[in-house]
Amino acid sequence: MLKDYIRVLRPQQWYKNTLVFLALIFSGNLFSLPLVWQTIIAFASFCALSSSVYIINDLADKTKDKLHPEKRFRPIASGAVNATTAVILSIILLVIGIYFSLFLPTLFTYSALAYFGLSQLYTFILKKEAFLDILTIATNFVIRAAAGAYAISVIVSPWLILGVFFLAIYLVLGKRRADLTLLKNKASSHRETLAKYTHELITQFSAIATTCLVITYILYVFFGTHNALYLTLPIALYALFRYETLVQTGSKTARHPELTFLDPRMMISIAIWAILVVLIIY
DSSP: HHHHHHHHHHHGGGGGGGGGHHHHOOOOOOOHHHHHHHHHHHHHHHHHHHHHHHHHHHHHHHHHHTSSGGGGGGHHHHHHSSSHHHHHHHHHHHHHHHHHHTSSSHHHHOOOOOOOHHHHHHHTTGGGGHHHHHHHHHHHHHHHHHHHHHHHTTOOOOHHHHHHHHHHHHHHHHHHHHHHHHHGGHHHOOOOGGGSOOOOHHHHHHHHHHOOOOOHHHHHHHHSSOHHHHHEEEHHHHHHHHHHHHHHHGGGGGOGGGGGGGGGHHHHHHHHHHHHHHHHOO
16 A cells, blocks of 8 residues: 555656756756755655645546556556545645745745646646647746746746756657557547647657757857856767657657666766766856
């Protein structure tokens, strides 16, 4: 039972909340212990809030998840965790997330509330609207990144907003494409918006998102605060190309981006990129 309660929190999805650390790193404050601690609190707050959101989403999608080849094994869909317990757990996590946010600047608390509110709009309304579903998820990624800046009271860089936004769109489009491949003609019965997406359309959108992402990163590394970051460009492009290869070859990584961390080539490229970023900035 404990394992099921842990699974319902989806801790494997918490990697998304590491976006709050971007502002800390790129603002040059990585070795400021007070700000590091504030960012850790911000991370904990978003982990609690995101788990609360995931539980509500699983409750709302319980019936459809039972028909999904992978999602039917989720604790709520499989019946391992009952609805009443799930609701109580979601409320507790929401309270914990908001409580942690109160230790940080007010703008962070507002961001946390905006994230939770937008997530509810997505769960009950926007996830049924084609294109809006993708943009909503991308916006929530941006909220996480901006919240990291608010947590340590630094200016939210437009490069941070654009980079995270286009990266999120790229990842979500990859997931939609993988869903179409997995579910085939049953796709629309699991998610209404998949009836309006085609492989060709998603491929075109993905090309646009990739182009915008690459251009944004190129402009940042050459015209941003730290010009020497252009040295990271080949590594960043390799990581992007490697991920696209995994998606195109039908890897489960497209549906579960957290599996990226199990791919040696991706991990090595991300590690090299991170080391170069820290050496250049600091």
